[in-house]
Amino acid sequence: MFNNADFGEYGPLEAFSRDKILRQFNTNVIGLLDVTKVVLPHFRQNKKGIIINISSIGGKMTFPLGTLYHGTKFAVEGISESLYYEVGQFGGQVKIVEPGMIATDFSGRSFDFSNDESMTEYQNIVGALMTAMPSMAQNASPANTVAEIIFEAATDGKNQLRYTAGEDAKTLMANRQQYDDAIFLGGIKSQFGL
Template sequence: MSKTILITGSSSGIGKATAKYFSEQGWNVVATMRTPEKEDELTKLDNALVTKLDVQDKNSIRKAIIEGIEKFGKIDVLLNNAGYGAYGPLEVFSDERIKRQFDVNVIGLLDVTKEIIPHFRENKDGILINISSIGGKMTFPFGALYHGTKFAVEGISEALNYEFAEIGCQVKIVEPGAIKTDFGGRSFDFANDESRTEYQGLIGKLMQAIQPMLENGSEPDVVAKVIYEAATDGTDTLRYTAGDDAKQLVGLRKQLDDKEFIQNVKSMMGL
């Protein structure tokens, strides 16, 4: 019998690429998103259910998981992919925008995970895959909110690894580098106040550095294939990097002390 993966944030980028790739490999796919009525590509896949799931709406989370189980009998893998990045000087962010960054990237991930655990525990089987980032291992300027959420995902996932083992399940973390998605568009929440002149030089350097990184980033398919490896390799590996830049930067982070690594990031940005 075909296995089933439920994916959050399937409307674009990594989520959509992963839905397509798993479908091509013969998996059932529960592709979830906030506005499934706008989706006209994944609905054409064989063995795919496209349905609503907003990670900030617990009722939609519960309904999507129930729909997936009713449709395919079992969910074998949960991919927590939904998220976005907030960048900018901390003092210019409203309380509402700060809260939303953590509600989506952290609380939403916890809520979806918590809802699937009883199903995994009952079956004594299941794999939780959380999309982190190289931004969960290192930081760039003005990323206190985004990096804060991804560092949280790393800690949550590592801790859950212990308790999931007690119910016969696994946790995996996928850490992409720069990916050619719309992260610089609708998935990028940038805040600035040009009257805070002290920050503007560094903001300019950040923008100059990020653009070529995204333009030269890996295709979303690269991450999809790493996610598939994590779901199917049968090992107890916890962390998987995705993309050549991710491998390089994570490797450097392991080799260098804090001062050396931060200087390396500054050099990358021309500081």
């Protein structure tokens, strides 16, 4: 089973309506849980099955104004890791694919930005994110990079939980593991001019 439904709500948390908050979590978390729950009886009966959940490096680290999106991706990480133990009891597997920036239209149709310009305290960080987005997209990996990692996860026969997709993702994840919060978060702030 392959869970890939996803979109990203970005912006100051205060700028989101409750409906948008629920939409983000319903799509990225509740939908994943609902679909997974439906296939688990089949996997139990057959004593096998692989669940591949698309997370993101955004489930292990964050960027400014991604409170909702990153919250859902951290949830996918936790759900997947805990489910790994459960399905392992009957021969099932869980795999998490963690892409970085991928050359798709995510920033178009799958990206929803909310802002309230009357909240002037946030406008500096909003401007910094909007300025940084195009340069971040320049280092995006081609979509086939993720497809190859998904295929690897589905067919490699390993009991491996996490697969990182994209060179930017590998670099950022290595940095996140290497540095403490002060250094890593300081680097992100510096990248965004904050």
